[in-house]
Amino acid sequence: MSADLTPISPGVARLSWPGELQAEGLGPTVDVVRVALAQAFADGLHRVEVLVDPDDEVAQRVATFSGLMREGVARKVDGGADRIVYARLVDDTPVEEPMGFRRLLNSFLPRKRAISQMLIRAASESGDDRVLLCRLTYKNDWDLPGGVVEVGESPRLAVSREVEEELGLTIEAGPLVLTDWLPPWGGWDDAVCLVFDGGVHDESIADSIVRQQREIREARFCTLDEAHELCADFTARRLVAALRNVSDDPGPSYTESGV
Numbered sequence: 001m002s003a004d005l006t007p008i009s010p011g012v013a014r015l016s017w018p019g020e021l022q023a024e025g026l027g028p029t030v031d032v033v034r035v036a037l038a039q040a041f042a043d044g045l046h047r048v049e050v051l052v053d054p055d056d057e058v059a060q061r062v063a064t065f066s067g068l069m070r071e072g073v074a075r076k077v078d079g080g081a082d083r084i085v086y087a088r089l090v091d092d093t094p095v096e097e098p099m100g101f102r103r104l105l106n107s108f109l110p111r112k113r114a115i116s117q118m119l120i121r122a123a124s125e126s127g128d129d130r131v132l133l134c135r136l137t138y139k140n141d142w143d144l145p146g147g148v149v150e151v152g153e154s155p156r157l158a159v160s161r162e163v164e165e166e167l168g169l170t171i172e173a174g175p176l177v178l179t180d181w182l183p184p185w186g187g188w189d190d191a192v193c194l195v196f197d198g199g200v201h202d203e204s205i206a207d208s209i210v211r212q213q214r215e216i217r218e219a220r221f222c223t224l225d226e227a228h229e230l231c232a233d234f235t236a237r238r239l240v241a242a243l244r245n246v247s248d249d250p251g252p253s254y255t256e257s258g259v
Contacts, residue, residue: 002032003016003033008049011046012049013047016050017047022062028104034067037192044198047087047090047091047242048068049071049181050087051078054084064108065132067092067095069086070085070108071087071106072228111192112157112191114148116158117145117159117195117196118196119177119196119197119246120205122205131222131239132220133145133222133231135216136215136216137214145159145166154196156196157173159196166215174196174199178241178242179192180257182234195238197201217243233258241259
């Protein structure tokens with residue numbers, strides 16, 4: 001038995017193999033797919049892709065062991081069903097080389113979103129810390145300033161970048177004060193939130209804020225009581241945990257949803 005190649009655009013073909021071949025075992029199927037890939041590139045193709053059923057773990061292993069890199073999930077493309085897209089390019093680094101093997105692993109190993117936030121405080125006359133919070137345009141509750149860490153970006157640099165882009169404030173991130181895991185919520189996958197110390201400033205720093213209007217509706221220093229009223233419960237818990245860790249009596253440096 002052999003694998004089939006179906007042209008889908010100039011230089012690009014979609015590869016498939018019969019279930020009967022897969023039933024013979026992982027090794028024989030991988031051997032056939034590798035031969036098909038080599039022949040396809042020898043014939044001048046520059047890309048070969050495979051659509052795999054998310055429930056077919058054997059087919060996923062065949063694709064991976066054959067050197068095809070996972071690119072993502074195409075929704076409702078194969079008879080209305082979701083399919084995982086695997087592909088290999090003619091100039092991909094050979095899997096036998098360390099770089100090629102690492103890239104292959106990197107394509108399918110789990111990835112977790114990272115969010116960096118900054119704890120910016122202003123000491124009030126009463127001695128109670130007030131914390132800078134932002135009301136975002138895409139949700140009603142308030143949050144600490146910050147945002148998603150870009151691919152390949154340092155979380156510490158990311159939070160300073162976000163604060164400057166969204167608030168017009170140039171503040172260098174200090175030490176990490178809290179790592180908070182956020183479970184899946186409201187359409188978001190889970191994430192790790194890293195809270196960095198932004199130091200204590202005069203409250204007048206709020207007057208120099210230049211809001212990025214696309215994302216920030218309002219930004220101001222709030223008391224902890226106000227934070228409990230304005231923030232989602234898990235954000236308020238994270239804020240309390242972060243404040244505790246910049247005090248003289250720090251708590252745990254790792255929390256899950258602020259606890």
